[in-house]
Amino acid sequence: MKNKNFFSLLAVVIWSNFASAALVPQSWIKDIDSVESFEKSMNVDSTNFAKLDREYDNLLDAKSTMLERLAEEKSVKSGKRKWFLQSVKSELGIEPVGYFGVMGLKGEAAVEMIWVRTPESIKKLQNKYYGPVRNNLESDEVSAASNVDETVRLTSQMSDEDLEKQVAPIVAVSVKTGKVKNGGRLKRNLLKKMKEFQAMALEFERRPSERPWWPYKFQLNLYAEASGKVIPSMGPGISMSVGTGIRLILEWYRIEQDGKDPDELVKRVPQKPLSQNAKFIYAMAKDFETLDELNVRSYKYGLDYIKVGIGLGVKGSIFVAKAKGGVIGSVFFKRDSIKNNNKSFSDVQEPKLDDTFFIADYDNVKNREYAHKHKIEVTPVQFGTEKSLLNEGNKVALFKASREHFRRGLHKTVKMARFFSKGAVRRAERMRRKGKMVHFDLKVLELELELFLRGSVGAVTLEGIGILELFLVKR
Amino acid sequence: MLNLKRKALATFGIGLLALSLFSCKDKRAKDDVTILGLDDEGKSVVRFLPKSRYVRRFNKMLGNLHGETTNQLENFVFDGNWDLKRVTVGLLVVGEAKLTDHFKLEVEPSFELRFQPLPKI
Numbered sequence: 001m002k003n004k005n006f007f008s009l010l011a012v013v014i015w016s017n018f019a020s021a022a023l024v025p026q027s028w029i030k031d032i033d034s035v036e037s038f039e040k041s042m043n044v045d046s047t048n049f050a051k052l053d054r055e056y057d058n059l060l061d062a063k064s065t066m067l068e069r070l071a072e073e074k075s076v077k078s079g080k081r082k083w084f085l086q087s088v089k090s091e092l093g094i095e096p097v098g099y100f101g102v103m104g105l106k107g108e109a110a111v112e113m114i115w116v117r118t119p120e121s122i123k124k125l126q127n128k129y130y131g132p133v134r135n136n137l138e139s140d141e142v143s144a145a146s147n148v149d150e151t152v153r154l155t156s157q158m159s160d161e162d163l164e165k166q167v168a169p170i171v172a173v174s175v176k177t178g179k180v181k182n183g184g185r186l187k188r189n190l191l192k193k194m195k196e197f198q199a200m201a202l203e204f205e206r207r208p209s210e211r212p213w214w215p216y217k218f219q220l221n222l223y224a225e226a227s228g229k230v231i232p233s234m235g236p237g238i239s240m241s242v243g244t245g246i247r248l249i250l251e252w253y254r255i256e257q258d259g260k261d262p263d264e265l266v267k268r269v270p271q272k273p274l275s276q277n278a279k280f281i282y283a284m285a286k287d288f289e290t291l292d293e294l295n296v297r298s299y300k301y302g303l304d305y306i307k308v309g310i311g312l313g314v315k316g317s318i319f320v321a322k323a324k325g326g327v328i329g330s331v332f333f334k335r336d337s338i339k340n341n342n343k344s345f346s347d348v349q350e351p352k353l354d355d356t357f358f359i360a361d362y363d364n365v366k367n368r369e370y371a372h373k374h375k376i377e378v379t380p381v382q383f384g385t386e387k388s389l390l391n392e393g394n395k396v397a398l399f400k401a402s403r404e405h406f407r408r409g410l411h412k413t414v415k416m417a418r419f420f421s422k423g424a425v426r427r428a429e430r431m432r433r434k435g436k437m438v439h440f441d442l443k444v445l446e447l448e449l450e451l452f453l454r455g456s457v458g459a460v461t462l463e464g465i466g467i468l469e470l471f472l473v474k475r
Numbered sequence: 476m477l478n479l480k481r482k483a484l485a486t487f488g489i490g491l492l493a494l495s496l497f498s499c500k501d502k503r504a505k506d507d508v509t510i511l512g513l514d515d516e517g518k519s520v521v522r523f524l525p526k527s528r529y530v531r532r533f534n535k536m537l538g539n540l541h542g543e544t545t546n547q548l549e550n551f552v553f554d555g556n557w558d559l560k561r562v563t564v565g566l567l568v569v570g571e572a573k574l575t576d577h578f579k580l581e582v583e584p585s586f587e588l589r590f591q592p593l594p595k596i
Contacts, residue, residue, distance in 0.1 A: 021509050021521070055509070058526065062508045066530045066537070073538045082593055083548040083562075085541055089587035093511045095519040102529075104512025104520070125593055462511060462519050 022051035023098030028416055028459045031452040055100055056423040062102075063090055064427060064440070067115055071439035084125055087116045088440065096461045107462030111420055112446035121439040154198055154252050163194050170248070174224065179246050185228025193222060193230050194250060200316050201252035203278045204331075212292070213285040213306070215254070217332035220312075222248040232312065232328040274351050277318045281331065283353045284308065287403055288333060290410040294417055294472070295335065300428075301421035301445060305471035306333040311360045313381065319358035322451060322467055323396050356400045359453055363397035367453060374454045376400055401455030409457025413449060413470065416459055420445050421472055445472040537586060540564060544590060562590045 025048070026032070067088060070076060076085065091109035094100050103109050152166050171187045174180035197220050204215045223233035225245045233247065274282060294303035308331050311321030321327040361367055363380055371378045377400040424442045431438050448466030450458050460466040503509065507523035514520050544564050564587070 021503055021523075058506060059508060062526045062529050065526075066534050069530065069534050070537050070541070073534070073541070076538060076541050083545050083590045084593045085545075085588055086561075086591040087589045088537075089589070095511045095521055097519070097521075099509060099511060099521045101509025101511045101521070104510045104522075106513040106517075107511065107519070122594070126595075129593060130595060462513050463517065 021099050021101075022048060022055040024052060024094055024100050024459070026098060027412065029094060029096070029098060029461050030458060031454075031456050032458075052100070052419075053423065053426075056420070057426060059092060059100075059102065060423055060427045060442070063113070063115075064431070064442070067440040068438070071121060082129070084122070085117065087114055087443075089114050094459055094461050096463055103462075108448065108460045108464050108466055110448050110459050110461070110466075112444075112448065113442055114444040114446070115440040116443040118438055118441045120437060124437075152194065152248060152250050154194065154201070154250060155254075158198065160191075160195075163191055163198075167191055167194070170246075174246050179226065180224055180228055181226050182228035186224055186230065187228075189228060189230040190222075190224070190248075193220075196316065197250045197252065200277065200318075203275055204252070204281060205254065211282075211285050211289070212336045213288040213333045214336070215281050215285070215331050216334040217254075218252040218329070219332075220250040220329040222250060224248060277316070279351065279353055280318055280357060282351065283357065283403060284331075285333060286353070287407050287410065288335075290407045291414060291417075291470070293414050294470075299418075299421065299475070300425045301417075301472040301474055303417065303470055304335065304473040307331070307469040307471070308333070309465075309467045319360050319398060320401075320451060320467060322359050322361040322453070322465060327465070327467075355403050357403060357406070357455070358398040359401045359451055359455070360396050360398055361453060363395040367397070367399070370453055371399055376454055399453040401451070401453060403455065405455035406451075406457065409449075409451075409455065413447065413457060413459075417445075417447055417470060417472055420447060424474075441474065443474050446470070447472065533586075537588070540588065544588070548590060564588045564590070 070085075090113055091103040092101065092111040092113070093103040093107055094110040100110075152170065154163070154166070158166075167187055167190050170190070171180075171183045174186060175183040180186050201218050204218055221233045222230055223245055224230045230248075288306055291303055291306075294301075309321050309327040310318050310329050310331055311323075312318060312328060318331075358379075360381065363378070368378065370376070379398045379400075381396055381398055424445060427442065447470040448460045449468040449470065450460040450464040451467045452458065457468065503523035504525065506526045508526050508529045510522045510524055512520050512522075544562070548562060
């Protein structure tokens with residue numbers, strides 16, 4: 001009898017130590033057909049979800065414990081340091097089978113987490129270095145930093161003279177550091193690119209102001225060679241084995257007009273027909289309304305921004321880029337606050353929009369078979385100078401994706417986003433209950449999404465490429 | 476005889492437990508941290524690391540990185556025309572030996588640390 005008890009105990013202990021890793025639902029990462037089957041898989045498999053919750057809690061606990069201990073490290077706490085660790089970004093990934101964990105060597109992250117120093121922790125440091133603190137200080141912006149050399153910020157109203165002023169210091173530094181030999185050529189080429197970019201960004205000024213989502217930032221990644229030649233390049237985070245030139249980001253910001261009365265929108269004089277690029281932006285902004293459930297006031301993490309990876313055609317047409325070499329820029333969308341939700345947009349006559357949009361991906365047998373299966377129209381493209389950044393032999397085509405599939409895919413991501421933000425809230429609650437001072441707060445969760453060629457959406461796996469990024473920001 | 480059998484079984488059980496806790500990193504223990512990556516051929520790899528070891532190792536590495544970076548920044552003199560507002564440092568831990576002796580595959584969990592001048596009151 002004693003033996004039996006001993007074996008039972010041993011079995012329980014061993015079993016608890018050989019716990020299996022939880023898998024994310026296949027519907028998160030696969031190109032599944034319908035929202036219904038996704039809903040079913042989310043509801044039926046509650047055991048796996050409980051395991052997945054534990055897995056996520058465990059990962060957050062490991063990261064958070066490590067950061068809290070870091071803040072208490074002697075080398076971090078002591079010393080007369082004017083510089084302080086403001087935030088830490090780390091990543092979680094999903095492996096193609098569905099394992100979920102800390103990102104290792106290579107691969108695309110599914111979730112990026114930005115842990116920001118809490119005001120209390122900053123206050124403590126200020127107290128130490130400058131004496132007692134009287135004011136509350138919020139941490140600075142938490143947007144992802146990029147590994148580029150320079151960022152050039154533009155608006156649509158900048159004159160040629162303004163543009164030259166922007167370019168001058170970049171050219172000077174590039175020549176001084178020896179990264180670019182021909183400064184004159186760099187200046188000419190850069191100005192040309194900036195003007196083209198500015199003209200393209202003008203399309204975005206005509207924001208779909210009657211809709212809650214609108215583009216507020218547009219980035220184009222450039223690479224300047226030593227010879228002064230300037231070419232579009234892949235964005236930060238994507239490895240690119242080119243020479244020793246400089247990486248640049250052209251960044252356009254919308255100039256906001258304060259105090260705009262939403263009712264004024266109805267009275268607007270109809271504008272000329274929208275261009276293809278403006279229609280693309282308008283349609284995307286409209287489809288993002290599918291995600292509005294994530295902005296319910298009671299949620300601790302709200303969806304504040306969305307980033308879309310884009311490619312450019314030779315004539316400046318914008319499309320969603322999936323082929324790694326084709327992603328050369330991003331459009332950032334922002335949402336008006338709920339209270340600002342336009343009460344009258346149903347009265348506004350909307351422009352006629354296409355039911356489809358283009359996704360650029362490699363023109364290979366696998367993609368062609370997929371396109372044939374789903375009856376997707378395919379158009380081969382040439383990127384011009386950008387083509388040199390794609391691997392030899394990799395041709396690219398535009399696949400006509402359905403906005404209906406896109407919206408259904410976005411609907412799926414609402415549940416995924418809820419899962420990730422709930423875990424973060426649980427973690428914060430546990431920390432609060434412990435009553436200890438918290439140095440790092442999980443401020444931003446960036447959910448990386450993959451687009452399938454027919455327009456459907458899933459969480460990106462290690463082997464995929466994140467095209468859409470949802471920025472869930474703690475309220 | 477029965478006692479001897481029980482002792483042998485208990486030893487076996489404890490040995491198995493120890494094995495599961497300290498070396499069997501293709502399998503996972505309850506609190507292990509899952510680490511994912513792609514190998515050189517682009518195939519996905521899943522490995523497990525005890526949470527305490529993950530915390531200890533990375534705490535040490537990030538602590539060192541923090542110390543070195545802030546030391547450099549304190550003594551850094553920048554061009555008079557420029558104002559250094561923010562510095563981002565990435566940590567890529569290459570080489571499995573730094574994580575555990577039993578890893579047979581490279582992993583490099585990455586972190587990005589952002590430093591800013593401490594705001595004055």
